[in-house]
Amino acid sequence: MSRYELISQLVTQQTSPYQILAKQQLSPQIKKIQVHAPEIANKAKAGQFVILRVDQEGERIPLTLVTWNNKTGTITLIFQEVGLSTKKLGSLQVQDAIMNLAGPLGTPSHIKNYGLAAVVCGGVGIAAAYPIAKALKEAGNTVVSIVGARSEGLLLLEEEMKQVSDELYISTDDGSKGHKGFVSDVLRCLIGRNYQFDIVYAIGPPLMMRTTSEVTRPYGIKTIASLNPIMVDGMGMCGACRVSVGGKTKFACIDGPEFDAHSTDFNELIRRLKIYPSEERLSLDFHEKAQGGICRCRQH
Amino acid sequence: MQTTLKSRSQRTLRQNTAVPMQKLNPKTRAKNFNEVALGYTEEQALLEAQRCLGCQKPRCVEGCPVSVDISAFIKLLKERRYDAAIKKVKEKNSLPAICGRVCPQEEQCQKLCIRGKTGDPVSIGRLERFVADFERKKGLLIPPIAQSTGKKVAVVGAGPAGLTVAADLAKLGHQVVVFEALHSAGGVLVYGIPEFRLPKKIVQDEVYYIEALGVEFHTDALIGRLFTVEELFQQGFDSVFIGSGAGLPIFLGIPGENLSGIYSANEFLIRINLMKSFRFPEYDTPIKVGKSVAVIGGGNVAMDSARCALRLGAEHVCIVYRRSRDEIPARAEELENAEEEGITCKFLAAPTRFIGDEQGNVKAIELVAMELGEPDASGRGRPVAIKDSETTMEVDTVIVAIGRTPNPIIQSVTKGLKATSHGTIVAEAETGQTSLEGVYTGGDIMTGEATVISAMGTGKRAAKAIHEYLLSKDTEDNSSPHIFHIKPIIR
Numbered sequence: 001m002s003r004y005e006l007i008s009q010l011v012t013q014q015t016s017p018y019q020i021l022a023k024q025q026l027s028p029q030i031k032k033i034q035v036h037a038p039e040i041a042n043k044a045k046a047g048q049f050v051i052l053r054v055d056q057e058g059e060r061i062p063l064t065l066v067t068w069n070n071k072t073g074t075i076t077l078i079f080q081e082v083g084l085s086t087k088k089l090g091s092l093q094v095q096d097a098i099m100n101l102a103g104p105l106g107t108p109s110h111i112k113n114y115g116l117a118a119v120v121c122g123g124v125g126i127a128a129a130y131p132i133a134k135a136l137k138e139a140g141n142t143v144v145s146i147v148g149a150r151s152e153g154l155l156l157l158e159e160e161m162k163q164v165s166d167e168l169y170i171s172t173d174d175g176s177k178g179h180k181g182f183v184s185d186v187l188r189c190l191i192g193r194n195y196q197f198d199i200v201y202a203i204g205p206p207l208m209m210r211t212t213s214e215v216t217r218p219y220g221i222k223t224i225a226s227l228n229p230i231m232v233d234g235m236g237m238c239g240a241c242r243v244s245v246g247g248k249t250k251f252a253c254i255d256g257p258e259f260d261a262h263s264t265d266f267n268e269l270i271r272r273l274k275i276y277p278s279e280e281r282l283s284l285d286f287h288e289k290a291q292g293g294i295c296r297c298r299q300h
Numbered sequence: 301m302q303t304t305l306k307s308r309s310q311r312t313l314r315q316n317t318a319v320p321m322q323k324l325n326p327k328t329r330a331k332n333f334n335e336v337a338l339g340y341t342e343e344q345a346l347l348e349a350q351r352c353l354g355c356q357k358p359r360c361v362e363g364c365p366v367s368v369d370i371s372a373f374i375k376l377l378k379e380r381r382y383d384a385a386i387k388k389v390k391e392k393n394s395l396p397a398i399c400g401r402v403c404p405q406e407e408q409c410q411k412l413c414i415r416g417k418t419g420d421p422v423s424i425g426r427l428e429r430f431v432a433d434f435e436r437k438k439g440l441l442i443p444p445i446a447q448s449t450g451k452k453v454a455v456v457g458a459g460p461a462g463l464t465v466a467a468d469l470a471k472l473g474h475q476v477v478v479f480e481a482l483h484s485a486g487g488v489l490v491y492g493i494p495e496f497r498l499p500k501k502i503v504q505d506e507v508y509y510i511e512a513l514g515v516e517f518h519t520d521a522l523i524g525r526l527f528t529v530e531e532l533f534q535q536g537f538d539s540v541f542i543g544s545g546a547g548l549p550i551f552l553g554i555p556g557e558n559l560s561g562i563y564s565a566n567e568f569l570i571r572i573n574l575m576k577s578f579r580f581p582e583y584d585t586p587i588k589v590g591k592s593v594a595v596i597g598g599g600n601v602a603m604d605s606a607r608c609a610l611r612l613g614a615e616h617v618c619i620v621y622r623r624s625r626d627e628i629p630a631r632a633e634e635l636e637n638a639e640e641e642g643i644t645c646k647f648l649a650a651p652t653r654f655i656g657d658e659q660g661n662v663k664a665i666e667l668v669a670m671e672l673g674e675p676d677a678s679g680r681g682r683p684v685a686i687k688d689s690e691t692t693m694e695v696d697t698v699i700v701a702i703g704r705t706p707n708p709i710i711q712s713v714t715k716g717l718k719a720t721s722h723g724t725i726v727a728e729a730e731t732g733q734t735s736l737e738g739v740y741t742g743g744d745i746m747t748g749e750a751t752v753i754s755a756m757g758t759g760k761r762a763a764k765a766i767h768e769y770l771l772s773k774d775t776e777d778n779s780s781p782h783i784f785h786i787k788p789i790i791r
Contacts (some may be wrong), residue, residue, distance in 0.1 A: 028503070034447060038528065039521075039526055039527075043525065043526060043527075053483055057576075057582065057583045057584055058584050059434070059575065059584045059585045060483075060575070060585075070512065070705075084584055085584060088584075099483075100483040100520050101520055102481065102482075102483070102520040102521070102526075103522075103525070104525055104526060106527070150520075159340055168517075193475070201615065232567060232570050232571060232575065233482060233491075233574075234583070235481050235482075235522050235707075235709070236548050236707055236709060237546075237547055237548065237549075237570065237707070238545045238549070238564060238566045238567035238570050238571075239548060239549040239551070239564040239566060239567050240567045242551075242558060243558075244558060249551060249553075249557070249558065251548060254548075254708070254709065268558055268660075271560060271659075271660040272560060274462055274560075275560045275588065276586045276588065279581075279586030279588065280586070282580045282581055283580070283584055283586065286581035286582075287581070291477065
């Protein structure tokens, strides 16, 4: 027995390497973080996402990769604080670490020189659209970007989008900047002015993507939507992210997240995003009241 | 005279009957996730071990996919040499506390037990569980590790197959790194099998044991995306084992399947087991279970889903299976447990469509009655729909548990890796050797959906083949530097 040793003492707490190196507030609810993740930064491609888990009790949530740099070994994520998980993530400070970070996930965008490309995006969808616009530009496309938000203060990455676009149009719901109305109005107007788009990317809230795809449908313009269904594992196991495309069930996490917008059943996507509203409220209340606030992450 | 006869028949009866294992009362256990089967006490284990005849040519061993020397470990158990008994088991099986709980012993070792000819076979699984739990309580022991060979092996997937390969190769002196896509190691043992059948603490302990053998774990690493198989070789690995397991759930392909309230069993169980939504809102991942739940399918996954639904507050849980009770693929023990807890079964019925309410939530299933026709390829009667026999069943939650397809990611990005039309990886059955040199496979990704122990069996054979491959390989080419950062497992 002397050759054997007890291993119970082997169980030690170890810390996660996914440290937050920088953090920036882009609007009252929208935050940008830079995270140390060299392996992911090395492999990321436009259109891909990560799944992260803030702490031991946390959900697995998908976030689109916004930028990545394999020299600094960092990735950038932008998120809106809407539910418990994004609030928990937003409560992390510089030097805190995200417990788990898996990626890059999903099929990368199919980038090539299409000719004239429109990138139509809204809300936090602008963050997801930025790497695609950048990649389209680098592939030689003429890129026309149409970015929208509820109001001027919520417009993301305006400068960055300008740099990767040949033309940039802005629309806000309240008219505080650019066109008053929706991004799809601007697209319709440009098509009316004889912009002959070879491809349109629609990225943002499902309603916006649906409206945009209806604008391009009569003209038969190839339109791609980046879908954002609920995911759990995000690697082709659970089927939570199933969407109907062309009457067939597809899995956004591995078949997507990008699909032909004209064949996508957006109504089903919208409905499936609303499966857990009461649970989301309950979960927020539980943490805010019973647990004395969300910002407990340093204790883990 | 009378008494002697009586005592003799009593003794025969005792010898023919297995010592029963205590289980939690069905009424109370249906309300919590505590482990149902409580295991043998020392006294019970010794009593049951006495039933083993210690055959000269034990047949039970032939029934074990990893060839545990069953009669030898039971002999040691009889002698109360528990440390030696578990050591004997672990010579062949690195996950005994798990196998003692979830192996279908009645189809394997116990099916061949000579005692089974006249009565109950020896309860080999319960005895294995007893010795494994005895060791876990006392503290795990690390066996001697062979001197380092300087060879490195990447194991893709920390499920039963991958853990077995990792343990076997580590003991032989190879450096092993396991890449797991999810945030914790264990594969189906952590995301699939529920707490009340296999407590996650036990899986954790078995994983610690494998870590203690010197195996490194890199979680959150989806091979095919983070690194390709080719890149693993570039990083200096000499061989790669792919045990990426089952992937996408199979759906029925009938109208209404994407209504809210319809889960795949995979999603339902991942939320509950991996994400611990049974402890929501203490854990953040929600799960929605209505009053009336239907589970479609008749396998062990269907049983697990049904019993989870019951524990999450469902009032009626009904298993809908298209064949009859005799053909049900679940273990008899699991069906019995489910029925004891109050779960009902509807046999010879299959869904034809799901009916939703105005908000898009499922509210009913249309079922068609089936009858069994000519036997199909599986040897079981082919279920045939009876015309105009449609009925509806009101439900608010449906769990579709009709199987999974192999995970497609690695096959789709690895050049030269041959896959079958079913999506499994093509490999030699005895070694797991794939179409690529140095690349081996095992578990569900090779065989299609199977059991924990059969996955371990394929892992064991692959480990042997990998060991032989590494030894036969020219020793001069192992100079590739170890250049990448390995993240420690997080607990």
